[in-house]
């Protein structure tokens with residue numbers, strides 16, 4: 133069986149077997165943590181369609197559990213390895229003996245244990261299935277890996293999957309059908325999977341569960357092979373030739389009809405070897421199949437599968453190699469962050485370098501020349517700038533003094549501030565009282581601004597704790613860093629708050645009416661009187677053009693006295709009814725004297741002037757605060773942190789007595805590192821296997837060419853022997869390709885026409 137080409141195929145398939153073992157050993161099922169899907173043939177079909185019988189016939193031994201209900205409850209990854217026996221040609225195929233020195237099985241979960249007795253293999257499958265799934269006929273996706281070494285098998289990897297079932301039996305879970313479907317879909321939906329869809333020939337092909345499911349994931353039928361079992365049970369006069377010719381449901385890889393042992397044969401202990409002979413006789417003597425008997429039966433199926441798998445592997449190997457290299461790089465870099473496998477640096481140096489890295493990252497984030505500039509959001513220093521120039525700026529600008537201070541209030545303050553001597557001119561005291569009150573309102577946004585900047589610093593801290601790799605490894609160091617930095621920011625907040633509060637207090641404490649931008653009393657009065665004049669029809673009394681209006685003489689005063697409202701005009705409401713005369717009419721003022729009426733002209737004038745003064749002065753203060761508060765916060769919080777954080781961290785963390793405690797690794801890190809180490813080791817090994825398979829392909833090809841030349845007389849046969857050095861040469865070439873990380877697609881792939889015809893045999897030509 134191990135001819136030149138089969139030998140080549142063996143090499144190729146065996147690399148997948150090795151990869152499969154490597155990946156299974158690190159606990160990866162299909163698409164597992166190594167993330168590499170390997171080419172494999174998955175057996176799919178409904179219950180009792182004959183899947184186990186097909187597999188046993190391919191292996192040539194009874195080794196699979198039999199029984200009722202779902203027998204296959206976990207995927208069985210079956211690696212058949214063709215191993216040229218010492219007496220391979222003389223193997224007694226008729227003797228299905230328990231022990232045979234050339235054939236044995238090995239389970240991945242029992243390393244080193246060889247099972248020569250195939251019944252014991254069956255027992256172990258049952259035992260391990262029950263161990264993982266219990267006895268209640270539940271299923272589990274965790275595969276059992278079994279290797280069978282034999283001179284009678286072709287190197288092949290097959291995955292036996294639970295049969296598709298419809299109705300739960302016994303104490304099977306109610307959703308068993310769904311569970312099985314999900315598990316099967318996981319396997320067969322991978323493009324690297326070749327589907328062996330088993331259908332009993334004595335059932336309707338259109339209703340075949342296996343084929344239906346295969347079509348769902350492979351609608352073109354490019355990676356599905358049909359196997360028709362129980363051809364012997366078909367009614368007389370009927371056959372499967374139409375199916376085989378692809379006239380019912382066409383599959384690019386075609387169908388193979390087989391005949392397995394019937395239930396009675398199994399019960400009678402009929403050896404597989406004689407079942408295979410029966411199968412051959414059946415096809416050779418059946419009127420429909422005899423002319424094409426070489427394309428029927430288990431041995432043809434096994435050869436076809438071997439060729440298809442080999443072809444498939446060859447096509448996917450470059451991709452597998454690139455994925456292995458990619459994943460290797462990813463895991464290696466993660467491992468690096470967790471300290472890799474090498475010896476440890478001095479603990480003091482580690483803490484020192486983390487402090488340096490952290491503080492330099494902190495400075496960079498604040499200063500804004502970080503490398504990972506985000507395109508769609510502000511970060512670091514830019515966010516602080518946003519707080520200053522958008523949030524704080526707008527917060528201050530929207531404070532309107534007159535949303536709190538109404539005209540009536542100003543009037544009250546005006547009266548109150550002039551005390552018992554009624555003011556002759558507009559009262560500056562009232563202006564100061566009100567403007568100081570309003571300035572105090574700026575404290576809120578200033579404090580809020582400090583808090584927002586503090587929040588931004590905490591946010592940067594969070595980002596850095598996630599970014600600096602060492603923190604993943606040393607959670608205690610991370611915690612301490614967090615605590616020290618948060619505390620540092622909190623400490624820095626005290627003088628910052630004090631400073632901005634003082635700034636507000638400074639503004640409120642001294643009103644600088646000589647500020648060059650301040651409107652001043654005279655100008656304010658002029659503006660207001662202009663405004664009022666413009667709004668009122670001119671009367672002789674307040675017509676500025678009428679000289680009388682600006683001259684106070686006795687007459688005028690008399691006239692005014694007659695029309696006069698009280699000085700506290702709008703506070704004092706004269707009682708209706710006849711005016712009481714003289715002293716007798718005086719009563720004690722009421723306990724609360726509140727304004728009653730609308731403002732009179734004079735009050736309006738004064739209120740407007742005060743308002744204008746407040747407006748002008750408050751704007752000056754607002755502008756100054758908008759300018760100064762960010763500077764203050766920068767001084768005592770942001771810049772201060774940038775400059776002093778490193779010193780603080782060194783002081784708090786770089787102490788010999790705490791270093792060991794800080795550098796304690798978490799269980800997760802220890803576990804993950806172990807996991808990564810195994811993964812990297814496995815992927816390294818996998819890469820080696822792939823490389824060596826390339827070497828083998830090249831070497832075999834060279835030898836084949838030489839044999840060809842020798843047979844054509846173009847190359848003396850003795851020189852072929854001299855060609856032995858070509859092996860190291862080709863190995864060297866591949867080693868160089870490996871070292872220089874030649875892209876896998878640049879490595880040669882070979883297409884042998886012979887393999888091609890065998891695997892993609894044209895159905896119409898045969899049938």
Ligand SMILES: Nc1nc2c(ncn2[C@@H]2O[C@H](COP(=O)(O)OP(=O)(O)OP(=O)(O)O)[C@@H](O)[C@H]2O)c(=O)[nH]1
Nearest residue numbers: 179180181182183184185295362391392393394395
């Ligand atoms: N006559 C005959 N019987 C067959 C053939 N193939 C399978 N059988 C019988 O069909 C029954 C089911 O075969 P299995 O190989 O156990 O089927 P399976 O698909 O593995 O079944 P589950 O693992 O339970 O899903 C057994 O009794 C076999 O003997 C065949 O080609 N001819």
